[in-house]
Amino acid sequence: MPSISLSVYTCTISLRNKPTELINLTSVDNGINLREFIFNFINSELSQYSINREIKDTLINEKADKHNNGISGILRYGEFGFTSDIVNVETNQNSYSRKTEDAELVPYFFNFQLIDNRKKGILIFQRFGNLGIKGSFVDRLNKYFNEKYDSLKLTINHVIPKEMLNEYFNAGELVGISFSQINPPTDIADVYKGNIGSEEIYHYTYSITAKRGGHLGSRILKILKEFLNGENDSGIIEIIPKGYQNSKIKATIKHKGRTRVFDMQNVAGVRSYIDISEEVNIQKNGHPEYDSIKTISDEIINEISSSLFGGNDVK
Amino acid sequence: MRYPALCLEEMMSNKLDIQDIVKDHFKTLKNVNSDKLSKIDIFSFYGAPLIISLIIVLVCNYSVDQDMGNILISIFSIFAGLLLNLIVLIFTLFNNETTSQIKKEFAREINTNITYSILITLLIITTILIGNLLSYIKTSEVNSLSDKIIFHPIISTIILFLVVHFLLLLFMVIKRIYAYVNKEFK
Numbered sequence: 001m002p003s004i005s006l007s008v009y010t011c012t013i014s015l016r017n018k019p020t021e022l023i024n025l026t027s028v029d030n031g032i033n034l035r036e037f038i039f040n041f042i043n044s045e046l047s048q049y050s051i052n053r054e055i056k057d058t059l060i061n062e063k064a065d066k067h068n069n070g071i072s073g074i075l076r077y078g079e080f081g082f083t084s085d086i087v088n089v090e091t092n093q094n095s096y097s098r099k100t101e102d103a104e105l106v107p108y109f110f111n112f113q114l115i116d117n118r119k120k121g122i123l124i125f126q127r128f129g130n131l132g133i134k135g136s137f138v139d140r141l142n143k144y145f146n147e148k149y150d151s152l153k154l155t156i157n158h159v160i161p162k163e164m165l166n167e168y169f170n171a172g173e174l175v176g177i178s179f180s181q182i183n184p185p186t187d188i189a190d191v192y193k194g195n196i197g198s199e200e201i202y203h204y205t206y207s208i209t210a211k212r213g214g215h216l217g218s219r220i221l222k223i224l225k226e227f228l229n230g231e232n233d234s235g236i237i238e239i240i241p242k243g244y245q246n247s248k249i250k251a252t253i254k255h256k257g258r259t260r261v262f263d264m265q266n267v268a269g270v271r272s273y274i275d276i277s278e279e280v281n282i283q284k285n286g287h288p289e290y291d292s293i294k295t296i297s298d299e300i301i302n303e304i305s306s307s308l309f310g311g312n313d314v315k
Numbered sequence: 316m317r318y319p320a321l322c323l324e325e326m327m328s329n330k331l332d333i334q335d336i337v338k339d340h341f342k343t344l345k346n347v348n349s350d351k352l353s354k355i356d357i358f359s360f361y362g363a364p365l366i367i368s369l370i371i372v373l374v375c376n377y378s379v380d381q382d383m384g385n386i387l388i389s390i391f392s393i394f395a396g397l398l399l400n401l402i403v404l405i406f407t408l409f410n411n412e413t414t415s416q417i418k419k420e421f422a423r424e425i426n427t428n429i430t431y432s433i434l435i436t437l438l439i440i441t442t443i444l445i446g447n448l449l450s451y452i453k454t455s456e457v458n459s460l461s462d463k464i465i466f467h468p469i470i471s472t473i474i475l476f477l478v479v480h481f482l483l484l485l486f487m488v489i490k491r492i493y494a495y496v497n498k499e500f501k
Contacts, residue, residue, distance in 0.1 A: 016417065017347045151416045186346045186353065189494040192421045 002129025003277045004288050006297055008159040008304060009134065011114075011121040016153045017191045023152075026116035030152060034121060035114040039066045041144050046075065050140060056081035057136050058103045070121070072111040072294055077133045078103035107287050108133045111297040113305060122304055123156065124297045126288070159304060274300060333434060340431035343424045360483050368475035378471040381450065381464040384443040387478065391436040394481075398433045401492065402426060408499055425491045432484045439477045446470040 012022050013034060025034040046061040057079045064073035080103040086096040098104070109126040110133070125134040138156050145154045185191055281292035344356040371377050379387075409422045446466040466474070 150418070187490075188343075188347045188417070188421050188424060189491045191347055192417055192498065193494045 001286070002131075003127075003275055004280055004282070004293070005127045005275045005277070006293075006300060007125050007127055007132055007134055008274065008300065009123040009125075009156050010159055011112075011123055012119060012155050012157070014153050014155065016151050017188070019153060019155075022119040024117055024119055025114050025121055030149075032149060032152060033116070034154075035066070035070060035112075035116070037145070037148070038112065038114065038141065039064060039071050041141055042071070042073070042075075045140065045144055052136070052140075055136070055139075058105070059133065059136050059140065060105070062107060069115055070111070070113040072109070072297075074107045074109055074290065075133055075137065076105040076107050077131075077136060078105040106131070109288065109290065109293045109297070110137070111294060111301065113301045122159075122301050124300060126293065128287075336427065336430050336434055339427040343427055360480060360487075364476045364479035364483065367479050368472045371475055372468050372472045378468055379443075379446065379466045379474050381447060381466075384447060384466065384474075387474070388440050388443055391439050391481075394485075395433050395436040395440075398429050398436070398488075401429050401488070405429070405492075405495065408496065421491070421495060425488070425495060428484065428488050428491065432481060432488055435477055435481045435484060439474060439481065442470065442474050442477065446474065 011034070013025060013027075013030075013032065014020070014022050015030075023030055023032075026032065042061050042064045046059060049058050049060045051058045057077065059075055059077050062074040062076050064071055081100055082098075083100055084098045085094050086098060087093070088095045106128055108128065111124045112121060113123075114121040123134075125132055125137070134156075142154055145152070276288075276293070276296050279296055281289040283289050341352070344353055344360065345351060346353045405422060405425055409418075447464065449470065450464040450466055
């Protein structure tokens, strides 16, 4: 049975020509209300099957509820382009032969906290085993957003709980950190064209070895925090490098004889997701109960929100 | 009661006032992220042409002559006409109903750059004519009308500065026109 987990992100809006200056999620001056915008996007663009024939996937809205603090609901997502046989495990008979144009739709829960006078929203997407909808949803949302607001930029960043990083960084040694910084264009012509600018690479190499009986966790995390400008100590590390929305950070970690490079904005190979398989109520159809997963995601949002902004937002 | 002569002067200076074009053009030489004047742009468009023109005149001992002046007048007259057409193109492509702030700002800057470039072509033509006149007066004073008319080094420097400055402006205008028109095809 595939695990049920939640992946957590923050979202911000900035001026395209000033990517470090964030604006409120609802800004009259810039004519944006992100909560309304995303709700309209889900109800209009995803009201019918949104098919991407290049990536070969499809996404459709099943339900979307808007409330004062954000939006939550269910999206159905599936991939196509390959064949498979669906077998009934009771009769061992072939129930159906899936064709390349068939997409198996699975429901995925989402919960977004988008408060008007804040500069950051919190997005939670459900994952089903190794599959999730964040990439497909955000790609479509970004395309829709860029068409409507070409002077604004919507950015989605990973949020990784400290325990996840502790789990890996405690057992290994950090042998290097490199970060690349993308400079925005200085010419309005390049901004208009949509160029992201040149990439400069800054490379720093650290080698830290734990003493016998000791561990690296807090020291590595302290170094990472200095790099990442994460000032909060509540256990939430937001992967946004200091002063820059568009930087990439890579950490090189040696563990059990193998050296691994982690892209800190897309921590491949490390589970940066919150496994809730044990907590959430599962229905007979194998999918989580809506109220149960919503309650759990609300609690996570409150934890992250209190560390980022202070105070509970979801009642 | 206002004196008619003064009124005329006021009317004339207002109609000839091109300060806004120059000021607005300077405003386009900024870093779009910080909104501050870009030192690199100022050097590229003004410092470099000055250095190049001084090298050509002082080091290479070159001065613009009447023949070259005539050629330049022909060339830049054509450029002035072409650039005026470009303004019409930008105006035609621009949809006033667009809500894109970037697009409006960009169109405005392109218009300013092209207008300023036309101004420079007029300045080049005017400088050459002044140079012709001054050289003519000088050669007629010494009764050497048969000699080839060569412009004063200062006039030559100004003409060369403006020519190089214009060429660099042309690069900027071409880049911006390409970006603007290309996006319309998307």
